[in-house]
Amino acid sequence: MSSKLPAKAKKAAAKEITVKGTNIVPKWNYSKSIEDPSHIKLKPKYDLFINGKWEKTKKYFDTINPSNEEVISKVAYAEGKEVDKAVNAASKAYDNVWSKISAKERSKYIFRIARILQEKAREFSIIESMNGGKPVRESKAVDIPLSIAHFFYYAGWADKLKYAFPGQNPKPIGVVGQIIPWNFPLLMAAWKIAPALACGNTVVIKSAETTPLTLYKLAEVIEEAGVPEGVVNIISGDGATGAYLVNHPKVKKIAFTGSTEVGKIIMRSIAGTDKKLTLELGGKAANIIFEDAPIDAAIEGIINGIYFNQGHVCCAGSRLLVQESIKDIVVKKLKHRMRNLRVGDPLDKNTDIGAINSRMQLNKIKEMVDSGVAEGASMYQPECTLPARGFWFKPTFFTEVAQSNRIANEEIFGPVLSILTFRTPAEAVEKANNTFYGLSAGVWTDKGSKVFNVLSKIRAGVVWANTFNKFNPASPFGGYKESGFGREGGKQGLDAYVSL
């Protein structure tokens, strides 16, 4: 703390106090770094967005702020009748408008969405953090700018499809049904809506139960952009709403991001139909640290790999494979770094780890962590005070993990890292591939040849070298094995939305 601070601030800084809804932080920093949500425009009640209008329903449910459990808004619950209405609106919009206008016109609308989102980026970041629990630093740096970038990127493709599919005749599919999870609501919506519209399809998208708000704010943007009514329909509800959408006969393609369990249900339920399907499912990524790696950079990569978005990340580096010769130093440095992580209010710009998205997810994480302890792994958590209200979990790692332990195999989807060791590159590859999943992987080493050698043998859709959790709209993202199939992002992201 600088000696130039006024006496009042010095006193506050010297005496650490617990501020409601945050971790222990000096009051002076707290008051300066908190985002003020009071000017954010949120309605007390959100209806469904169907055919360019706000549609009331019989049932509404509360959507809360997971960092304090306070209700933010009420949100409409779509039953079969409303899903049907949304699909019919999308179908009419496809037949009468969207399939008739030029690709250049489509592109213009997608650009407009991107531009308006850009103007409202701060508002979107704050709402994403309020509804999802993620640190506002992350929603500002990652969620919202990347969402915008996706709309810009696919706006650019709309009138260039013949170059994406040379010698072929790409045609739109019709109505697409899209179902997204709660960990990156706006970003997952952007990944899905942007390429679908660029290719000339119309959309019904269902938000995840716990995070509907930025989707309805996106509906307002779509209205403002003047997108023809019925081209994008946004609904909320729960798993049953999603199932109605999947099984609707007029839906020609399903794009799903979520758990492997629900992905399998969807695949079974559309078997025998002519619906197209892409699945982005779970993961249990290996983050491999070799003894020749730049250790301090690797420590940052480990932290980012597993604690970004509280570990609610499908491609999280949740299995750390560290070369045996450097295990002790890596664990020591990791502990040191973790003691400096701030757990607390998602709207505090200094927060590193926010709230767990829901009580249900918190219980899942606790259950998995208990299994780690029961199976004999050794747990570490830095000391930190968690707020009394809301859903919180300390950043955690396990050493002495056996490959057979549940924490080494199952997706935890929380801020929990399992550390395993290896001796040779071949053993690292074998352990990295010893999983049902195949979404992502990372490797840290000084040697380019080792990067290529190791990563070329790993069955994962996305691989990173000397970095982790980096995304770009131009790079395709997707999995192997039980992490799903199909790619989102890049030119490859167009494939799922055209028929040739």
Ligand code: NAP
């Ligand atoms: P989830 O339970 O599978 O839910 C995903 C979405 O599917 C939600 O909108 C959910 O609705 C809906 N849903 C639930 N049951 C359904 C059914 N029978 N038919 C149709 N839709 C149904 O997953 P989650 O807990 O929200 O998200 C976490 C999972 O997503 C993790 O496993 C994670 O790895 C995976 N994920 C993967 C990626 C990727 O790109 N590979 C990205 C992010 C997350 P409700 O929310 O209303 O229940």
Ligand code: MG
């Ligand atoms: Mg669910």
